[in-house]
Amino acid sequence: MSGQGLGAARFFRRAGPFRLSELAELAGCELRAPQGAGERMFSGVAPLQAAGAQELSFLDNRRYLPVLDATRAGAVICAPAFAGRVPQGCAALVTRAPYVAWARIAAHFHPAPAVRPGVHPSAVIDEGAQVDPQAEIGAFVQVGAGAVIGAGTRIASHAAIGPGVVIGACCRIGQHVSLSHARLGDRVTLHPGARIGQEGFGFALTESGFLTVPQLGQVVIGDDVEIGANSTIDRGSATDTVIGAGSRLDNLVQIGHNVRLGRCCIVVAQAGISGSTELEDFVTVAAQAGLIGHIRIGAKARIGAQAGVMSDVASGADVIGSPAMPFREFFRNVAVLRRLARRPEASADGPAD
Amino acid sequence: MSGQGLGAARFFRRAGPFRLSELAELAGCELRAPQGAGERMFSGVAPLQAAGAQELSFLDNRRYLPVLDATRAGAVICAPAFAGRVPQGCAALVTRAPYVAWARIAAHFHPAPAVRPGVHPSAVIDEGAQVDPQAEIGAFVQVGAGAVIGAGTRIASHAAIGPGVVIGACCRIGQHVSLSHARLGDRVTLHPGARIGQEGFGFALTESGFLTVPQLGQVVIGDDVEIGANSTIDRGSATDTVIGAGSRLDNLVQIGHNVRLGRCCIVVAQAGISGSTELEDFVTVAAQAGLIGHIRIGAKARIGAQAGVMSDVASGADVIGSPAMPFREFFRNVAVLRRLARRPEASADGPAD
Amino acid sequence: MSGQGLGAARFFRRAGPFRLSELAELAGCELRAPQGAGERMFSGVAPLQAAGAQELSFLDNRRYLPVLDATRAGAVICAPAFAGRVPQGCAALVTRAPYVAWARIAAHFHPAPAVRPGVHPSAVIDEGAQVDPQAEIGAFVQVGAGAVIGAGTRIASHAAIGPGVVIGACCRIGQHVSLSHARLGDRVTLHPGARIGQEGFGFALTESGFLTVPQLGQVVIGDDVEIGANSTIDRGSATDTVIGAGSRLDNLVQIGHNVRLGRCCIVVAQAGISGSTELEDFVTVAAQAGLIGHIRIGAKARIGAQAGVMSDVASGADVIGSPAMPFREFFRNVAVLRRLARRPEASADGPAD
Incomplete structure (x- = not known):
């Protein structure tokens, strides 16, 4: 070998x-x-x-x-x-x-390591939590009152599961995850350091400074979802934040409050989706792209890397650039500008004015 | 209901x-x-x-x-x-x-949960730390020697409070926060996974590689500041890093060493501010914007989403684009380029050269 | 004083x-x-x-x-x-x-604090781990079976060291770091919240949704490397992810699976490098830049802030923009477009069409 x-x-x-x-x-x-x-x-x-x-x-x-x-x-x-x-x-x-x-x-x-049912003696589990006997709870895990953890689920070391959180069966919760105000389906994977369910970025301007607006929604995560390391998903403020079944989010992704992702969406590393924006099914958001709040992205649309999306995108469309535009238009613009910059009269003027 | x-x-x-x-x-x-x-x-x-x-x-x-x-x-x-x-x-x-x-x-x-004074038995508090009896210290919290924690403050599970750190009254320190070399005012909120006070990115090139430059400043956080989940604020190197009272930072924000924010600044998710840059009061930095180091942003200026700011910005100005320019100019440029790319002679040349 | x-x-x-x-x-x-x-x-x-x-x-x-x-x-x-x-x-x-x-x-x-050899009583060390007696292991640290930790290394509180991980001598592992499937050289520094060795973003589309592709490589980190707070480095899928000796990564950086960095590379905050891309020695990637996967960046190349790199970059080249182009060309384009947008006939048409 x-x-x-x-x-x-x-x-x-x-x-x-x-x-x-x-x-x-x-x-x-x-x-x-x-x-x-x-x-x-x-x-x-x-x-x-x-x-x-x-x-x-x-x-x-x-x-x-x-x-x-x-x-x-x-x-x-x-x-x-x-x-x-x-x-x-x-x-x-x-x-x-x-x-x-x-x-x-x-x-x-190379089969994935088997779940070893049981609770590590260092874990702190509230008496009011329901942990399935077939779940595995690692060292230094805290589980709050009223939380429910399903069979075959593994909670890795140092994870913090807040009061009332519901985790389905066969989930993998990574090291140092913090999870609150959330309901997870089955076979959900959260990679280390993911932050799920904290307060969103909501405040109102008053004469004496900013006033926090209560964030009273939840995070609802469908079956078979994966969330990358150190990604952040805020809970809803006026409705729930929803990650549709089968969706895959990479590392360092930001999802604002009230955002809704459909089924099987892909969000690549360091992309961000602002509050109340909705993605239909099978949308792809490439790395470092940013979506403004309160817009709608149609099914199977593809958002290019580093795109800055400021308005709705139709189903099946491909956009890129900041502000985002159709792929064809973006690359035509790039080519036209390059040609203009190379013309004799352009260089005669010198590169700056 | x-x-x-x-x-x-x-x-x-x-x-x-x-x-x-x-x-x-x-x-x-x-x-x-x-x-x-x-x-x-x-x-x-x-x-x-x-x-x-x-x-x-x-x-x-x-x-x-x-x-x-x-x-x-x-x-x-x-x-x-x-x-x-x-x-x-x-x-x-x-x-x-x-x-x-x-x-x-x-x-x-829906009133916020009340603070429950007391120290969780699993917490590790150095004998030389001063924890107010009206503070709440969660499971698996570590508090270092000489740290001071004020009344009505809640430290959530798994937080690490370094030696000498000062935390005022009625603060909320989230799960898995790490905090060192820092002084916090009152009513400060740090969301889960925020990293405050670690060494900044400072090194000098020598013949044998990079040499770390000691980072000898602190992080000073004013009253009523909020810092989002998984955001990072490096301590100062040659002075302090300062976050002015009332400022609100979203998730995954990066603040370099020696940066100074005035009062009531807003920094939206995934934005980054490089070392030694200063923001006056009421500056807004939108999502995914980046500011180069050693520049100054005037009061009430607004930096647009994904902007790349390479030089000082005047008070009250609105800029966007990379490199950043006034809003009007940016959108005029976008429109002019689109028009040029649509002209018959442009398309006659074909999209590439 | x-x-x-x-x-x-x-x-x-x-x-x-x-x-x-x-x-x-x-x-x-x-x-x-x-x-x-x-x-x-x-x-x-x-x-x-x-x-x-x-x-x-x-x-x-x-x-x-x-x-x-x-x-x-x-x-x-x-x-x-x-x-x-x-x-x-x-x-x-x-x-x-x-x-x-x-x-x-x-x-x-201001000498760095001395390492204090010993294991904190709250730490959970697997019997099969080899911890050098001259290492310092902090509170709430977990060390898995078969892990090896060298002399003079400090593991700060709440760190999670996975089974089999190898850490050399005189390393500093920050608070809340999670480390798995990795081998570290000597004098490596990982700042708080860094995530090293988790599964990369790899899946195949099937009729019933996405199927995870096993990520069977490791992360190999050379001597004298520093990794910033909350940065994420995925382990390899079909080979190893490698960070060359002496390289410095800032906060919130994303490194995809199978990426290879040469010696003494610099990657500034919030930059991201997609899977299987290779950087030769002494490459600099500025803040918020993004590199597509499967490309090669030549030695001493410099990638500008917010650049979007879609193809190979030659040794010693300076590129910026999205899509990335030589510095000179980028700033000439910016100047030409600004001039065109200021022409009378341009403004006569109005800013939009």
Whole structure:
């Protein structure tokens, strides 16, 4: 086994070895290999450049084709278009969804750590909390009165679960998460340091300074949602903040009060969504984009990286720039300005006035 | 009471019911209602679309007028201009500051949880710390030697209060806050995960790499300041970092070393202010804006969302864009470029060169 | 000693007083002063405007020359070009690297707190962890099975050190840090709330929603690296995430999975680097800049504040803007557009169409 294989024993559980035919079936791939290759045993997964003869690798980006040519992997998962490029002696696991197949096989070799039911003796659990006996509660966790924690859920060390919070089954709550005024569905993952349910940014100007406006809503998080490390989701002020089922938020994302995300939205790192804005289903917000408050983003719209969105976006639209505009328009503007700046009369005037 | 009313009993204290005339007086509103309506009892607050006959709602944004038309709320707080639009049978609480009135009435129905003086048995308090007997210290809190914590202050679970830190009266320190090298006034709120007083980003280049420059200043936070979740404020290097009284910082805000904010500044989510920059009083910095170091922003200036400010800004000025320029100029530039890109000769050249 | 001197006794250790000649030698400065001045004793350091006769200050920015003229400091560190401006009666410590000299002298007066070996009784250390007897483990720290912590390393309160994590000698791990799937060299500093080693943002779209792709790599952090407060570094998915020796990351920085930074890179606050992007040595990424995934940034390149980098950047290049372009081109574009927007025919058309 290559020393550079993935899933170092120091950090990851390891199962196997597994028969290649079994792996192909598990991942829904067609096996293209010399006769008998399906019987070969595989011990793990590795990147193309590091994989050895008992390791399985994958290709899903055309730019790595030269690396494929030189790989010593025993088998490679790839799309039909690239199956012919797999070197001799290397089996091809062919599928239209190579990344999905990779995810299934990698998880088969390295299953997630099992939940170990029980409460760490250092945890402080209020008598009025309901913790399922099949939940795992880590060191230095605090759980407030009236909180409910479902079966198969793991609360990692140092998490703070506020009074009344409801957490469904099979959730993973990371280290140092703080969670208040919130209801979570099943299979929700909160990565370390996420802040969920604190007061939103609401105040009114009075003669003597700013007056805090009570934030009386909740945060409602659907099934299968993931929230990244150190992201912040404020609870609603005049309604609830809602993260629709299946949505995925990256690290350092900001979600203001009363925001509503539909199902399966994607919000990439350091993006921010201001108060009361609504995203329909399957919206993608790329990294560092910002959305003003009180607007609506239609289903399947895509907001580009660093975009500054100041008004509604139609379903299916692609926008980028600050202020945001259609992709085509943005890149045409960039090209036109570059051309104007290069004209002789422009440079004759000098770069500044 | 409507099931969709605000302030769910699971998460919020609830007072009342209260007489309508009493609420109007409390909030400084003129009551416009049929005779005797002032005697009616109200049980809570709710958004316009969800409020029932014993609930009070409010309108402060013209775009929600159609929702007002259909509301079943028993009473609505609104500005004089909209009082005529309030439906029959619904009382109007009329004021020039509806948001302030809403804040007062909502807080009357849902008072903030009272501080419960005492130290949680799991907390670790250094013998040399002075904790007022009227302070509340949560689970897993650490308080270092020489720290001082005032009366009526609540330190939530998992907070780390470093040696020598001074916290005034009636402050709220959120879960997982870390606080060092800092002095806080009274009624300061730090939301969960705020990082106050760590070393700033200061180093000098030497032949053998970077050399850390000692950061020997403090963070000084005035009365009534609020700092959002996961925001970071570095201590001063060659002077103090100062957040003026009454200022409000949102989530994920970065404040560099030696920065000085005046009174009642507003810094919205994900904005950043680089080292040694100064903001005078009542400056607003919108979301995701960035200010370079060593500049000065005049009183009441407004920095737009995603602006990149590279030089001083005059008092009262409005700037936006990267590099930042006056609002008018920015939007004129946007419009001119759009027009140029649409001209026939521009498109004839094709979008790229 | 001035009341406004740096290094308040409340927060900082203080050594000295020291002889001026000794300080000059320590910092590699040429002492220009009246005869006998080298024997004078100094008690501390302070900024130019606050320093008194027994305090030492420094100048490294031309804009503070007027402050130098008025200083009452006993001695000032400065570059040769400014030595003539130092007021009479004030000694000059002359060096080509005044900031380095300042760092050395300030650290001499205010040495970092010594590590106090031992484990706080509230800490939870797995039996299978190896904690060097010369390490300091704070209150409420958790250390997982198989973790290794080197001599002279301090783990501050509430930190969570995951199973198998390796931390070298003389590291400083801040409050509330979470660390998993990671190997750290020596003299690494992680500021409070940094999140290192959690799962990256990796998932595949299936018919039933998103499927998490196992993240099977690690985070490898070289010697002398510093990571700012609340920054997030995801572990690798298909290889490791690597932060090269001597690199400095500021607060609220996001580093995606499989990213590789070379030696002595600088990443300023709120910048983000997307998955699988590589930075060679000595690259600088300014505040709030964003780099797309799968690109390569050449050695000594400089990425400007708020830049949006969408493609490879050559060694030594300076880029800024979104999309990023050479500095010269960006500022020429800004100037040309401003000129066009001011032309009579432009304003005749009005600001919008």
